[in-house]
Amino acid sequence: MKVREIAEKAKKVSFSLVDIPTDVKNRTLLRAARIIEEKRDVIREENRKDLSAGEEKGLSKAMLDRLLLNDKRINGLIQVLHDVASLNDPVGEIVKMWKRPNGLRIGKMRVPLGVVGIIYESRPNVTVEAASLCIKSSNAVILKGGSEAINSNRVLVNILKEAAALEGFPEEAIQFIDTTDRSAVKEMLQLDEFIDVVIPRGGEGLIRFVAENARMPVIKHYKGVCHVFVDEFADLEKAWNICFNAKVQRPGVCNAMETMLVHSKIADAFLPTMIEMFKKAKVELRGCERTIKYDPDYVKPATEEDWHAEYLDLILAVKVVDSLDEAIDHINTYGSHHSDAIVTENYTNGMKFINRVDSAAVYINASTRFTDGNVFGLGAEMGISTDKVHVRGPMGLEDLTITKYVIFGDGQIRE
Template structure:
């Protein structure tokens, strides 16, 4: 009963606080974010000390190298949090924006106005920086937020929760507008997902198992993506030098994230030249490659790819490679095995690029660029709350606008319906 009571109380407090943050002026919210940035800079030593305890806990509990990488706070992590807060503060306030307006024949003036969603619950693994990204976007968009980070990040998130709470109090806003659940027990998540009376939407960020757990147990609407099986298709007339650099970046820069390339598709006409070049470079970077039969015919010492590999998000230095007949075959492969996350074509053929952009049904599609750009900060959103691979009501990285809905505002002068 203790966990149930604590979580319910947090949700009730968040609902009450949401009324204050929903009507807070833009400058007050921007002041809040700037204070958060200042406090993070001042507490960097304390934050890294707390994070060191989390890393010890993670290693003791057998977390993977990819998860520990996500968990680790470095100096550039702190600078990225500060920069993200400053960037979100500089963005226009979406609350109150008139999206569209028109006049009806009877004289009624109708407009659609952006409003906050209300109370948002964020459930995520590792990555303590998500605590700041999520809080900044929710608060700037006028929403209260309940944050439940992974048990492995509890010490880091406790320090960040105190920074957020003090900053809220300093700006005259209720501390309960952004709360971090200080409970490792997974029962806290189960209880949170029952509270549809107080929470308006849940956004999970993490591995497929976490997201499926949230979806299967939530009474609250969920914005989600299950996994990032991201593809790059190297067309027959691609610039091979550029393609090599892009493929290496997409796979090697951070293999443990959801926008890393998991499958490389190569046009059959490009494969004899490009495949040996790219596999050699990938292997030098530590990538284990798995290939289709046509790939093995060119590079026999490669591990054979199975049917399961095409569906797999490795989150590791592992890559599946398939040689395809043409653009149609590449699009068909992505349609069958993709996860609607991120897919790219590398080509100099403008017609092929247009077809790829039109026919590939993913939240971000790219031409001649790395899949690693599916990120709110990289796309100019300041930060992101997550990436949605469903279309209700957002698709792709979710920034400020995606954390709002619209309501109809109707102004009249005595009209009655007849």
């Protein structure tokens, strides 16, 4: 089927989805969870095809990690479907209501966005996350995954469609552009009369391409240059654990720490142990002049490019700063407005950091690795937006709706 025909089908069915009962949507999600469990071996086999092809193409370890669907991640898909089914249905919710002197009652009601296009690389779990959120929020979805995950995405879409057919949810609301031809993406981005919003998930190159070519609104984040600032009032044990987790636990994702900032007053107590921990984990360190002094043989000199870098690997930029203000200025200058953290026992410093750091998620005494829709209790996420219009941060169920005004009258006319 041509991309335009797919978009037309999605648009046509989208107007009727608002009438689908919550129970039907929940049953569809839970049925999909059961079918994924039943077809676990089939999913792994299709995923193995993608992994083998990816290895032959020379995909990076980070890309192959994102592509992998092992038993743990398949369990995660099943859990996402259960979690989204358990969430309150936002569609039709009256979020505000007031009465005017003329007797009119004016309210704002949540309604679906309409047709959501999602263009994504590597991660086949996005297929289930995006579709589940769109099903529950009564949006039609058009899925365009990357060529590297074509087999994994195809089998998951077929499962979702099977569940929809069995439970009475319109199959046409789940559309899949089943091609590895890159021209399909460009064609999709021109169809603003059918697609209401596009969400790209992937590398900075993909997101810039979508933002520059789309005729419809785009919800995006370009990259995750995340920071942890170890304040002069930090608890050292907390700081060591948080920084190690933020960098090492899963370095190839957008919420991993890429730059660590350390207050000069605590550097002597903090950095020697922290450097040793990173050395044992084989983290390459690139530091400022003051950082290098703590281990000249191991720490490489950082360049200006390192402060901007999203490594997605076991590489970390490190800088010693002289104040909280300097740390905040560095983050706002070099960061990507994604996720940033301060480790401190000083309430005033923590609140100043939260108020002044211009990012979608700001932490006190916790790892940046928590920025995730499922972890935040949103059931799943469509992506993590660093935009400032409509939604910012992990995009969950409510963020796939928008409000419209509803007005209740009793014959009023305007004079």
